[in-house]
Amino acid sequence: MASAPLDLESIRQAPKVLLHDHLDGGLRPDTVLELAEQTGYRGLPAHDAAGLGVWFRDAADSGSLVKYLETFEHTVGVMQTPEALARVAQECAEDLADDGVVYAEVRFAPELHIERGLSLDEVMEAVLDGFASGESAARTAGRPIVVRCLVTAMRHAARSREIAELTVRWRDRGAVGFDIAGAEAGFPPSRHLDAFEYMRNASAPFTIHAGEAFGLPSIHEAIAFCGADRLGHGVRIIDDITLPAGVSADSDDLSGAVLGPIAARVRDARIPLELCPSSNVQTGAVPSLEKHPFNMLARLRFRVTVNTDNRLMSDTTMSREMLKLVETFGFTWTDLQRFTINAMKSSFLHFDERLAIIDDVIKPGYAVLLG
Structure with missing residues (x-):
């Protein structure tokens, strides 16, 4: 049977x-x-769905993480009521399931959604209720999905310890981990050591946005000082990898590559890299998809995973991200299966839950496609 x-x-x-x-x-x-219209939000840059979608994509194509982040003013602006938060979360789960995603960790910053008086706990409740409704709708439609939440603190703010406590408070109701996000330059992860220490003391996992806009020092801090379980993006790990003279990242033989101490630690410890190809190009983390280090890192056996980052801003889906990698680097079904299992192994679900999805969903699904 052909694949x-x-x-x-x-x-x-x-x-x-x-x-x-x-x-x-x-x-x-x-x-x-x-x-x-329902919440009275003013200032949208377009007033039809097609035009608005184009605006978000074009505005995000800035080559700057700071300018890229400015587009969120409008989405966050309409997500300030329980009804809006629940709707967005439900539609997120349904859209991911429709694209064939069977497990997702979706992150958001509760502190950005309290402008109209909601408490942090009320924000969490609305979002997690929305995810549960989306899971139920997807299951009814024959495309089951498990959605869990990563609770994000903004790295330029001073609420990370409070958000870490919020994460632990809700961990038995769908919050599987903690994250910090936002502009990297000037806001190193070590500013939030108190939050990371709290998470470790609570035996709770966390990921850190690092190595997207700022470079290798951000990755070093995230690992050495903060103890990150995963790296959000982490593309600048390539700054600690040296190739022999005359050997390029797309060469057939990368056996002569020399890993510096940080890159070696990331690979040896199997620290997952949450790579987001389209977004990484948009924010200027890499110059183009062809120059993205995904292929080199995969071939050097780093634990790479494929991700969307922001589906609206990048006008993308998981399927489109995978197809771009296939078309750019020649990946096969076997490669896509490996990246998917990498991601499931790296999730913040408990081990038995991870194993069940790998053995009962991922491997049988790819067996059909591989023929």
């Missing part, structure tokens, strides 16, 4: 695992419009 063609529709049928996706970066354009 399935490696096209967008076949990839949509493949079971996928998503570790790095922002709730406020994945709204449907028409939902943004409807919520703006």
